[in-house]
Amino acid sequence: MASRAKATILDIAREAGVSKSTVSLVLQGSGLIRPETAVKVRKAIEDVGYVYNRGAANLRKAHSNVIGMVINDLTNPFFAEMAVGMERVFQSAGIVPFIANTAENPVRQEEVLKSLMEQGVAGLIVSPARGTTSGAFRRLETVGLPVVFAMRRLPESRIPVIAPDNHRGAWLATAHLIGKGHRRLAFFGGSSDLVVYHERLGGFREACEALGIAKRDTIVVEGETSRKGGIACLDTALAAAEPPTAALCFNDAVAFGVMLALRKRGLEPGADFAVVGFDDVIEAQHYMPALTSVAVDSAGLGERAAHVMLKMIQSRTTRAEDHIGAVNLVIRESCGPDRHKGMGDAA
CATH class of the missing domain: 3.40.50.2300 (Response regulator)
Structure with a gap:
């Protein structure tokens, strides 16, 4: 019994033949998982003897101090300057930023987002890669993860945007x-x-x-x-x-x-x-x-994006106003x- 009580999400994933993120979504009661997959995961949970402590999970989620910064092109000096602005705010707030460069590749972007979700990040600031569709972020909205778009918006998306005029x-x-x-x-x-x-x-x-x-x-x-x-x-x-x-x-x-x-x-x-x-x-x-x-x-927009993210996390919301920054020639x-x-x- 002692060994069964120590089962982990990874054990469930192996037993069911699915990813860790799929197991997490089933445990959270997400409607994004196909019914047949959910049944398979629940059976694996019983077989390995996993005990899900929802209170502990929510506490960990509420106190996560990692925020993902997913940038489309860090070789562009503008985005590097913007990332520095974000990092400056997060450092002063005791937040650990995790930065990833997608190199304008939506497939790579999906891999990064999936990995960050599995790591339990508190929120995401994303400059979407070319070719990104609004559907790529619907899952994040559904699970209640705060997301802010920096510089780029997606058609028909309700995710708040920080961008210049x-x-x-x-x-x-x-x-x-x-x-x-x-x-x-x-x-x-x-x-x-x-x-x-x-x-x-x-x-x-x-x-x-x-x-x-x-x-x-x-x-x-x-x-x-x-x-x-x-x-x-x-x-x-x-x-x-x-x-x-x-x-x-x-x-x-x-x-x-x-x-x-x-x-x-x-x-x-x-x-x-x-x-x-x-x-x-x-x-x-x-x-x-x-x-x-x-x-x-650029740095100012990065700072604004970071402040909006911190406010969303503290308020436990996924909604915020867009911010259109002033420009001059x-x-x-x-x-x-x-x-x-x-x-x-x-x-």
Whole structure:
């Protein structure tokens, strides 16, 4: 009897031929498990003699001091800066953050989320990978685990989001380029399966329409949100019959790639082609030329996400208000001189 009383969830999982997380969900009475699987798990519980102490389990859950930070791309300086902001808040609160990089892979993301749930995390802050569907997080909502999305939201999801004002940031950047005399503009990078892409592209298009740039004088090139993506976007745009003279880039990484590609062609960023980024990572101000970019308080957004998570855990809720952070345009040298002045001087 003594040995039977020491049975663990792992013993049940082995006996039933299922995962530890499946056993946990059955013990919690979750409706996500198929009836036939639940019956098999309950039989295994009886066979191994497991005794489930719900009070102890709830106490452990209530006092868990581990929070998962699941980031889509830690090679992007923006997300690294945001993660530092989260970690700063958690450290001061005595929370242990567990950080994972999904590298924009939804399959890897699912593996990480499953593992973190099995470890009994108190909550999750997630920047969803490309290709993530809302259904991937319904199970987390069902079991009552607090989740906050950082930077990216999913269509039809009720999970709270901490993000910058993407639409306004793109509008400000596009208006700046038009104000400098550019009449053929491009939007580089990102993909249509991301809500943030549509928010930034929407700001770009709205500014063009409001300020007299015809749709035929704009070009939109989807691409990877990296330097490699920026290089490919520029090559595509300059091959057009009437190439653009300026571009708003999905993020700073794309903008850095565009500037590299310009130099390979013997063109000078700013002087020959205007470039604006989005995020204003630390590297932007030290680049040559320094990059004009939409400033997003990356560390501040990370701190806000962490504070919201702590409040949700303390209140034992999965609901919170979205937070849309302010943005502003930081003007540097990558947009070059005013084209109106240049044309006036030539005349």
